[in-house]
Amino acid sequence: MPDPISWSYDLPYYLLALAFGYALGSIPFGLLITKVAGQGDIRSIGSGNIGTTNVLRTGKKSLAALTLLGDALKGTFAVVLTYAYVGIDMAVIAGFGAFIGHLFPVWLKFKGGKGVATYLGVLFGFYWPAGLVFIVLWALVAFLTKYSSLSALVTSLVIPLVLWAVGLPQIGQAMGLMSIILWVKHHENISRLLKGTESKIGNKS
Helix, strand or coil: CCCCCCCCCCCHHHHHHHHHHHHHHHHCHHHHHHHHHCCCHHHCCCCCCCCCCHCCCCCHHHHHHHHHHHHHHHHHHHHHHHHHHHHHHHHHHHHHHHHHHHHHHHHCCCCCCCCHHHHHHHHHCCCHHHHHHHHHHHHHHHHHHHHHHHHHHHHHHHHHHHHHHCCHHHHHHHHHHHHHHHHHHHHHHHHHHHHCCCCCCCCCC
């Protein structure tokens, strides 16, 4: 075990980990992919979001799949690379930074996505079995309800509990904080779900 170090010594490294994660997370794959594919600015259709669900409204499933992959992998890379070089504590900070970077990318005036794919990518970086739990549970809720947002909300409540149950409280706490932020970012979806006006999967409106 390494000797404890002072907060003043440690702080710059935490800031670097946060900045590294943020830089990766702020890459707007949905916007870049759709523009390169000739679909224009994804922010001009549907919900105006840059994430996978809105890209799917273009009718191009391949573009949505690429967006999902890109948004997830930037979270995974932030965690895995940081963990490999400086350990779990810094990886937690980097993963959180990637999530925040996706939500509030400086390149888009801090107007990013809802964070579900990046949340999943960070989770896979930390503990891939929990990532599989996320996918299975998300798919089950989506199959039963046809609501992408509800699937994400339900799954994000369960994941921190799963991590605590398997003996990963530090990661559970980090994902729990991200779950709270994810819920806040979905406040409009929650309102529409309660009113029965939320768009279902496959609906282009």
